[in-house]
Amino acid sequence: MGHLALQLYDYHLWANQQIFTRLKELPEDVYRKEIQSVFPSIAGVLTHVYLSDKGWFDVFSGERLEDTLKSAEQQKEDILSKEIEELEDLFLELSDRYQLFLQKEENINLSLEIEHPSGDIMKTTAADMILHVVNHGTYHRGNITAMLRQMGYASVPTDYGIYLYINKK
Secondary structure, three states, X not given: OOOHHHHHHHHHHHHHHHHHHHHHHOOHHHHOOOOOOOOOOHHHHHHHHHHHHHHHHHHHOOOOHHHHHHHHHHHHHHHHOOOHHXXXXXXXXXXXXXXXXXXXXXXXXXXXXXXXXXXXEXXXXXXXXXXXXXXXXXXXXXXXXXXXXXXXXXXXXOOHHHHHHHHOO
16 A cells, blocks of 8 residues: 555545444434534534645645635535535545555655744645545544433444555465
8 A cells, every 4th residue: 555644544545434424224314303412413513524634635746734624614514414424425435536646656755834823833744634634534533432421322443453454364
């Protein structure tokens, strides 16, 4: 598979798919049910993760972080209103774009200067930011697991170790 960033992104894709598969097994209202948690609903968590993943991809493609944050805010209600299958399709389309991007070694090593809205500049690489994308997704999949348990449902394992076990047999 090559570079660690590519393998970790593949894990991110697998783990997200595990969550979507599990959610589609549950009663339809679970996806939008409002509960007292970090986000008001699982739909809210997945909307946030999608818009964050999309925003970072746009930064890799040369857009300013501030512009991607504004774009995410403008798209939030539209994405939040989508049915789970529609959002899953958006995740898959974005994942295809990430995978095409990451298959080029020069993109993985791409140097980035990201201007934070506060004005500070962060110098990093696309590979380092992929680690952030994956870590961010892992954090929020944990939120979804907690929310499902709060509603009385089991989640699904999405640990990196399980991904490795399945893919290294």
